Amino acid sequence: MHDGMTLISTLAAAFGLALVLGLLAQWARLPALVGYLLAGVLIGPHTPGFVGDVHLAQQLSEVGVMLLMFGVGLHFSVHDLVSVKGIALPGALVQMTAATAMGAALAHGGWGWDLAASLVFGLALSVASTVVLLRALESRELLHTGNGRIAVGWLVVEDLAMVLALVLMPVLGGKGQTGGNLALTIVTTLLAVAAFVAVMLIAGRRLLPWLLWQVNRTGSRELFTLATVAAAVGLAVGAAALFGVSVALGAFFAGLVLRESAFSERAAHESLPLRDAFAVLFFVAVGMLFDPRVLIDEPLAVLATVAVILVGKTLAAGVLVLLLRYPLSTALTVAVSLAQIGEFSFILLGLGQSLKLVPADATSLVVAGAIVSIALNPLLFSGVEPLRRWVLKRSAWARRLEARDDPLAELPADTPAGALAGQIVIVGHGALGTALREQLGGRPVVVVDRDREVIEALRTAGEAAVLGDAGEAMTLVQAHIAQAAWLVVALADVRGVPALLALARQLNPGLRCAVLAHTDEEQQWLRDAGVSHVLRSQQALAEALARVVMA
Numbered sequence: 001m002h003d004g005m006t007l008i009s010t011l012a013a014a015f016g017l018a019l020v021l022g023l024l025a026q027w028a029r030l031p032a033l034v035g036y037l038l039a040g041v042l043i044g045p046h047t048p049g050f051v052g053d054v055h056l057a058q059q060l061s062e063v064g065v066m067l068l069m070f071g072v073g074l075h076f077s078v079h080d081l082v083s084v085k086g087i088a089l090p091g092a093l094v095q096m097t098a099a100t101a102m103g104a105a106l107a108h109g110g111w112g113w114d115l116a117a118s119l120v121f122g123l124a125l126s127v128a129s130t131v132v133l134l135r136a137l138e139s140r141e142l143l144h145t146g147n148g149r150i151a152v153g154w155l156v157v158e159d160l161a162m163v164l165a166l167v168l169m170p171v172l173g174g175k176g177q178t179g180g181n182l183a184l185t186i187v188t189t190l191l192a193v194a195a196f197v198a199v200m201l202i203a204g205r206r207l208l209p210w211l212l213w214q215v216n217r218t219g220s221r222e223l224f225t226l227a228t229v230a231a232a233v234g235l236a237v238g239a240a241a242l243f244g245v246s247v248a249l250g251a252f253f254a255g256l257v258l259r260e261s262a263f264s265e266r267a268a269h270e271s272l273p274l275r276d277a278f279a280v281l282f283f284v285a286v287g288m289l290f291d292p293r294v295l296i297d298e299p300l301a302v303l304a305t306v307a308v309i310l311v312g313k314t315l316a317a318g319v320l321v322l323l324l325r326y327p328l329s330t331a332l333t334v335a336v337s338l339a340q341i342g343e344f345s346f347i348l349l350g351l352g353q354s355l356k357l358v359p360a361d362a363t364s365l366v367v368a369g370a371i372v373s374i375a376l377n378p379l380l381f382s383g384v385e386p387l388r389r390w391v392l393k394r395s396a397w398a399r400r401l402e403a404r405d406d407p408l409a410e411l412p413a414d415t416p417a418g419a420l421a422g423q424i425v426i427v428g429h430g431a432l433g434t435a436l437r438e439q440l441g442g443r444p445v446v447v448v449d450r451d452r453e454v455i456e457a458l459r460t461a462g463e464a465a466v467l468g469d470a471g472e473a474m475t476l477v478q479a480h481i482a483q484a485a486w487l488v489v490a491l492a493d494v495r496g497v498p499a500l501l502a503l504a505r506q507l508n509p510g511l512r513c514a515v516l517a518h519t520d521e522e523q524q525w526l527r528d529a530g531v532s533h534v535l536r537s538q539q540a541l542a543e544a545l546a547r548v549v550m551a
Helices: 003-027 032-042 054-074 078-083 085-111 115-126 130-139 146-172 181-216 221-243 247-258 264-288 293-297 299-323 328-337 343-354 360-382 384-394 396-402 431-439 452-460 473-478 497-507 520-528 537-550
Strands: 424-427 445-449 464-467 486-489 512-517 533-536
Touching: 003 032, 003 054, 003 264, 032 264, 032 360, 054 130, 054 221, 054 247, 054 264, 054 343, 085 115, 085 146, 085 299, 115 146, 115 299, 115 343, 115 360, 130 146, 130 264, 130 328, 130 360, 146 181, 146 247, 146 328, 146 343, 146 452, 181 221, 181 247, 221 247, 221 264, 264 360, 293 299, 293 360, 299 328, 299 360, 328 360, 328 384, 343 360, 360 384, 384 396, 424 431, 431 445, 445 452, 452 464, 473 497, 486 497, 497 512, 512 520, 512 537, 520 533, 533 537
Parallel strands: 424 445, 424 486, 445 464, 486 512, 512 533
Antiparallel strands: none
16 A cells, blocks of 8 residues: 555554454453554554554554543543642652652663663653543543542643653753753743643633634534534643643643533533544554564563552552552552553653663563553452452451541531431432432431542531441441431442442331432342332433423
């Protein structure tokens, strides 16, 4: 095929093979992204047969990163970002330092690399892939939970840290500023990032909604979709060119400011197909970088690299979250979220090679570590809740840790007695739980949630709220479940409802329970488990609309 068809042939091969191998992976009960990665390996330059254009694929995958981060920003408010700063900021910085130290020690002490190469290698292993994290959180409906907000906020901090690292890398190579100018470089970079954030939060909040309003007045769906994509990609590229931040971070803040407008949901819906298609290209592009010979030439080095990513970085993140007094479920979710590497790692290694800081082997090892960790990440996510239950069941120390002395795990002594008699206990204070509590008006309500920021905000507003896992007896006791009239479970994941309800009815046999099911099968399963009132999400919405129309 002639040169003019390079883009078309690369896209055709990437999408076609990704579809076939993705289906085969699903049939083998593996994540579809394993098939996408293998598709990249097959059309990469290191395997026989058709060879796609690696540079084109990488640029197209960057568009996918922009669109995905734009979508996250559309659902991630400024309040959400600020609310997790207490854990995301110190956690991300300490975790990156620990992972960088582990990777650098491995390269310097084990393989004899010089200090600069070792530091770049360690830093490449310390930063997780935004694309992989978002796909994992979205597939499990965790993106808008407290744990999901912490994980996303953590990665935003990592992105900011990597912006600074990319600016300072020429210093390591002796090709940038040195000595006393290093502090000036750092300050200049931080000021540029701060200026970008200020421009987006002040000017962007007015300009972007106004632009979409003008486009919407035309009545053209095509123009609205075009405006959405142009805003995501244009602002991301502009932020990188003018302020030196990453395109991913620029797209995230573009979505963040657009969230304040009335068109945020429509913008998210219109850009969804493009986000999915370009996300597939990201995984294919990663596979194209992989040279299978590294598995034969340096198997022990590959295993050591994977160990740092899956074990060292995971343990460091999990321990940090526990030390910051968050529950075991949050520690496991954040730890597994970070047990992979991706786009920033490749950017960092590419710059390192152009500055002649790292050997050629470094890229092969990092890509091998990325493919293994990305392929295993969905499996690790699926084991979070079973592992949590297993640890709590068998470890007295873990149970003490989960039930540690925490003022938010107890209702204040001055809670009115009227609020703890015939009250409604709401488990989960996400979008559904928040809306329900507001609809209940003056009825006594006690909220149970694992998110510390949520409970602190409710306590500040004078609401009765308990921090903890509703599946634990002491949490239900603190919510005074024995005197409650209703237990309402407002969680996206309802798999733990039968065990929760059985425990609650040991303390209150006459307790009524309401749960929102998402499928007919889920509805029947919950009814069989003894839930007195199971509502189907679509049916409940239809009934509410019918009442409005009939009225």
